[in-house]
Amino acid sequence: MHKRNRSTTKSENSQTYQLYNYDSLEWSWAHYTIIITLILLFLSNLFGDVITNNDNPYTELSYREKRSVSRNKKYAKKDIDEFLFQECDETKCLLPSCKCPNKDSPNSIPHNKLPQFVLISIDSPITKNIYIMRNKAKNLMNGKLSNIPYTFFVTGDETDYYYVEKLYCENDEISIHTYDKYSNGNVPRDIQSLKLALNNLSNVPNQELKGFRSPQQILSKNIFSNLLDLNVVYDSSLELSLDNGYWPFTLDYGIPFLNNTNLQGQSFSGLWEIPILSIPNAKSQKMSGTKNFGLTPSEKNINIIKNEFKKNYENKKLPFYLYFTEDSFESSKSFLHFYKEIIKYILELSESNNDIYFVTYNQLINWMKNPITTDAINLMNKSEYEITEQKPKKELSCKSPNKCKYSSTYFSTCSKCPFQSPSPKEPNPFPLFLNDSECDKQMPEGGCGNGMWECGCVCLNHDNNLDGFCINNDGQCFTPKYYDEENDEYICSDNIISTSEIVNGTRQITVTTFNQNK
DSSP: OEEEEEEEOSSOOSEEEEEEEGGGOOOOHHHHHHHHHHHHHHHHHHHHHHHTOTTOTTTTSOHHHHHHHHHHHHHHEEEOGGGTTSOOOTTTSOTTTOOOOOSSOGGGOOGGGSOEEEEEEEEEOOOHHHHHHHHHHHHTSOGGGGGOOEEEEEOSTTOOHHHHHHHHHTTOEEEEOOSSTTOOSOHHHHHHHHHHHHHHHHOOOGGGOOEEOOGGGOOOTTHHHHHHHTTOOEEOOOEEEGGGOOOOEEETTOOTTOOOTTTTTEEEEEEEEOOEEEOEETTTTEESSTTTTOOOOOHHHHHHHHHHHHHHHHHTOOOEEEEEEGGGGSSHHHHHHHHHHHHHHHHHHHHHHOOEEEOOHHHHHHHHHSOOOHHHHHHSOHHHHTSSSOOOOOOOSOSSOEEEEOSSOEEEESSOOBSSOOOSSOSSOOBOSSOOTTOOSOOOTTOOBSEEESSSEEETTTTSSSSOEEOOTTSSBOEEOEEETTTTEEEOOTTEEEEEEEETTEEEEEEEEOOOOO
16 A cells, blocks of 8 residues: 655646655654544543543542542442342341332331321522521411421522521521522532532531432433432432322332333432422412422412321321422412411321421431331430421521622622632632621622722732733723833823623623823
8 A cells, every 4th residue: 555745846836746655654743642642532431520521520529539439430320120120129228228119107117106207398599588488487386386497409599698507507407409490401510519609608518418309300310320429318309199109218229110211220329219299289280399389378279288188197197298499489478378377287186196297308317217106206315316306506607797799699608708609610719808798889790800809899009000900991900001111110091991791601801002192
């Protein structure tokens, strides 16, 4: 085989060709480049989960943590095609680490000794209005019912991190959706980013963020293995009717009732599933679940819920889920009336038997790991068991929060204000180094640029004649100083104007210089 090599001589315009034999060619730099590229592609494919993805949710982890995550991902998710048509083996699946899917009472506890658990959850960004509504609902009740714990599945958009910390300190459970309640994007990254933001801005320890609920009930192929990798204890995204309900179970043997070819035949060892046992929702004629708008406060629904609760209480005592979203709070008056009537009715049934307990989702998991009777619960030190009595409130990390203002959002936090609003790609921006609690100015979106925020952007070398930057029309520090040759100094000049804008996610600076002659 031969190759034509084209060359042009200096004295002629005509083209000449020289024949080479491939067998006589020596290795060139191009050959080595190809070999190295192939090796890198192989390594990238082998270790890509940890080292190649710019949006990888583990980029902030240490090397040892990355190695542990990669190892967990390799071994936690295992194929169980051989078990696909078999029942969960209860001789091998043992508490507290494994629980078979079951409709019957855990540990075969008799009905008259079985606790009836009631769980209240709210899927919503946490705002001041949500916090106020929650307090009004609790203040409607007297005694221990005024301390009913809620579980909040939080989204990052519109969340005020100061009020998340207040809820956590008052012993409500904080769990996670993703940054965006309509998220269809990089769910693992969004989960990890939201955990980082809640840890940094709401001072909620990562180990306390134990639960997850998928927005819009969208279940991707790898969602459960991702939850294991991110140290999530339980998922609560799957939905069943109350009449066909299951107690919480682990996913060691898969999901018996799920017709999802992406998830069938797979095991996710140790991950708990708390299926939402939905009740009819009169407004939509559907169940109240993650695909819908939560329970709708109405007189008709009050009667429906009372009937459903009584039927379940007298027959099965499956956990009873009161599921709300921000849409449930459209009318404050309707919601408070709805809430009061439901809780009063449940209390009336409980007074004679003392067997109804309001718990968080994680408290339910704790009981599932060691199911005991109502007699045992009532004899125990309740504060240690964390089922019937509230723990002492934790102390807020500040008395007056910092007010963080941006062009597209606003929130308060006991932590320092970031120089820009947190996002899935940047959940923990660098903080501003001052107390902003008394500042009423709005910081530009994206921060000050070449300067620092001190209740107004202060530009680099603004107070001397050295090279630096000046304030532009957007209040940011992108306008370069003008060099005055006559006085040998750099100054801010009206003849230099800069503008900045975000184009396709990248900030672009335009600097216009006018005639400097006076």
